[in-house]
Amino acid sequence: MSETPNKESPAGLRALSETWEDGLARVRMALGLKQGGPRPLFYRHTLAVRLLHWSNALILLVMLMSGLQIFNAHPALYLGNGSNFDHPVFALLGGTENGETVGITQIGSWQFHTTGVLGASEQFGQIVPRGFPSWITLPGLSPELALGRLWHFAFAWLFAINGAIFAAYAFLSGHFSRDLLPRRADFVRLPREIVDHARLRFPKGESAKHYNALQKLTYFSVIFILGPLIVLTGLTMSPTMDSAFPFLLFIFGGRQTARTIHFLCAFSFVAFFPAHMIMVVLSGPWNNLRSMITGRYAIEPEKGNV
Amino acid sequence: MSEPRNSRRTFLSRAAAATTAVALAGCDDLSQKPWVLNLLGRVEHVTRSAQRLFAGTSALAPEFDRSEIAPVFRANGTLDPGTPSYEAHVRNGFRDWKIEIGGLVERPYSLSLAQLQALPARTQITRHDCVEGWSCIGEWAGAPLKPILLQARPKPSANYVMFYCADPMSDGPGAPTYYESLDLVEAMHPQTILAYSLNGKALPVANGAPVRLRAERQLGYKMAKYVERIEVVESFDHVRGGKGGYWEDLGYTWYAGI
Numbered sequence: 001m002s003e004t005p006n007k008e009s010p011a012g013l014r015a016l017s018e019t020w021e022d023g024l025a026r027v028r029m030a031l032g033l034k035q036g037g038p039r040p041l042f043y044r045h046t047l048a049v050r051l052l053h054w055s056n057a058l059i060l061l062v063m064l065m066s067g068l069q070i071f072n073a074h075p076a077l078y079l080g081n082g083s084n085f086d087h088p089v090f091a092l093l094g095g096t097e098n099g100e101t102v103g104i105t106q107i108g109s110w111q112f113h114t115t116g117v118l119g120a121s122e123q124f125g126q127i128v129p130r131g132f133p134s135w136i137t138l139p140g141l142s143p144e145l146a147l148g149r150l151w152h153f154a155f156a157w158l159f160a161i162n163g164a165i166f167a168a169y170a171f172l173s174g175h176f177s178r179d180l181l182p183r184r185a186d187f188v189r190l191p192r193e194i195v196d197h198a199r200l201r202f203p204k205g206e207s208a209k210h211y212n213a214l215q216k217l218t219y220f221s222v223i224f225i226l227g228p229l230i231v232l233t234g235l236t237m238s239p240t241m242d243s244a245f246p247f248l249l250f251i252f253g254g255r256q257t258a259r260t261i262h263f264l265c266a267f268s269f270v271a272f273f274p275a276h277m278i279m280v281v282l283s284g285p286w287n288n289l290r291s292m293i294t295g296r297y298a299i300e301p302e303k304g305n306v
Numbered sequence: 307m308s309e310p311r312n313s314r315r316t317f318l319s320r321a322a323a324a325t326t327a328v329a330l331a332g333c334d335d336l337s338q339k340p341w342v343l344n345l346l347g348r349v350e351h352v353t354r355s356a357q358r359l360f361a362g363t364s365a366l367a368p369e370f371d372r373s374e375i376a377p378v379f380r381a382n383g384t385l386d387p388g389t390p391s392y393e394a395h396v397r398n399g400f401r402d403w404k405i406e407i408g409g410l411v412e413r414p415y416s417l418s419l420a421q422l423q424a425l426p427a428r429t430q431i432t433r434h435d436c437v438e439g440w441s442c443i444g445e446w447a448g449a450p451l452k453p454i455l456l457q458a459r460p461k462p463s464a465n466y467v468m469f470y471c472a473d474p475m476s477d478g479p480g481a482p483t484y485y486e487s488l489d490l491v492e493a494m495h496p497q498t499i500l501a502y503s504l505n506g507k508a509l510p511v512a513n514g515a516p517v518r519l520r521a522e523r524q525l526g527y528k529m530a531k532y533v534e535r536i537e538v539v540e541s542f543d544h545v546r547g548g549k550g551g552y553w554e555d556l557g558y559t560w561y562a563g564i
Contacts, residue, residue, distance in 0.1 A: 074438035081433055082376050083440040139337045146557035147337050150346040153353060239435050240523045240563030243367045244360035255441050
């Protein structure tokens with residue numbers, strides 16, 4: 001987030017911009033979309049952040065779906081260096097009960113039926129054993145391990161490059177220390193913000209110009225913890241990388257543990273997504289979407305200020 | 307909430323769902339297009355160069371403690387070649403098994419199982435990583451491939467080493483047999499051995515008896531089982547499907563370090 005350019009732009013441009021905003025407000029009013037009250041636009045996301053955000057969204061989607069296709073080749077997770085086939089920590093099993101194909105999800109020693117979604121789902125109009133269903137894997141059909149790997153390892157490069165560019169940009173531009181790095185004050189404010197968020201009361205006025213503690217903690221963890229973790233656990237699964245960097249196995253407790261952590265990271269990204277969407281929708285979907293497309297974010301005035 | 311807002315939200319969510327559906331169907335379609343496969347496949351060379359940069363020619367795959375050996379080493383792929391000639395070899399304990407070493411070499415020769423076992427051996431407890439995602443730890447003993455290749459004096463134009471196997475990959479006469487290839491870096495790696503023993507016993511049929519390849523920095527499909535012929539070549543473009551291996555001809559990457 002940077003300073004609003006209105007402060008720096010020449011008077012003529014500002015006037016033009018205000019005319020434009022006024023015109024837009026009239027159109028909104030005519031369409032019945034007008035919310036009422038002046039809402040100053042604030043330049044929230046720089047072009048670099050916007051571009052990297054959307055490319056990352058697309059890359060992550062391909063990574064997730066091709067990753068699930070790869071997972072389907074052996075839909076079970078283990079701990080340690082080798083696979084203890086009799087005791088997976090997680091497994092999607094396809095079995096037969098009374099002549100019908102059933103899907104079973106196993107977590108630890110706990111098993112439950114998930115036919116239709118996990119363990120067994122429809123392919124060519126028939127329920128067949130497969131870990132994740134075809135609508136969430138890339139390619140959709142199974143077994144397509146070879147193709148899933150091609151997509152995954154090509155986009156893994158893009159994911160790493162996209163992330164590295166963002167990290168370099170964030171550190172060099174000050175975005176990291178100014179906007180993303182959680183500080184002591186953020187932790188102090190955290191309990192109150194959690195309550196406010198639960199009551200759907202979102203920051204207004206000046207405080208809406210900065211990420212709040214919850215946002216900082218979330219973005220920081222997802223970008224600077226989850227991101228590197230998923231890359232490193234991915235590399236730990238590569239036998240050649242294990243010969244180059246044997247300490248990876250030591251850090252993550254073996255190749256199979258690394259694979260399990262990789263999967264948990266992927267599902268943390270998946271869990272982040274609905275949380276991210278819900279917050280976007282609850283705190284003004286159009287305003288948020290616009291700020292990630294054009295960079296401009298409308299500030300809701302604080303009560304009594306208008 | 308006012309009416310237009312609702313319909314706009316409906317529109318937006320429908321648009322998003324439609325875009326996603328088109329994008330996903332698009333990716334499946336794209337997966338069929340040769341130019342996309344070409345582009346995705348080209349990344350393999352980038353990955354190989356990057357991994358070689360860090361792993362070099364001689365970084366060793368991790369070796370493990372005896373206590374980590376899997377109680378049962380999982381066998382995958384062919385579990386028994388089952389051909390009449392292979393059955394005959396099983397019956398006489400592979401006494402007549404021979405491995406031919408030829409191709410772009412000055413002195414082609416062949417090794418019997420007994421001759422192979424008489425060569426200086428290397429024993430290594432390593433992790434076998436299947437392309438499917440699972441791993442299994444076992445103790446392998448065998449003869450390092452490097453001196454075996456050097457014995458034949460490879461010509462300067464040699465680039466790859468092909469491994470031809472005894473196991474047919476489908477039923478019926480004329481079925482293609484398994485084959486694989488390594489480049490010279492992996493073939494000459496100190497842990498690359500022609501293994502004849504697993505966990506202190508003669509290599510079982512399911513694991514590739516009497517001789518299988520171990521290339522410990524690669525995935526399992528590179529490690530040809532039932533090896534009966536080794537050929538040094540300049541390029542594998544005109545060998546079988548032209549991709550350097552049975553699974554490679556079916557779309558798997560030739561470089562299997564990841």
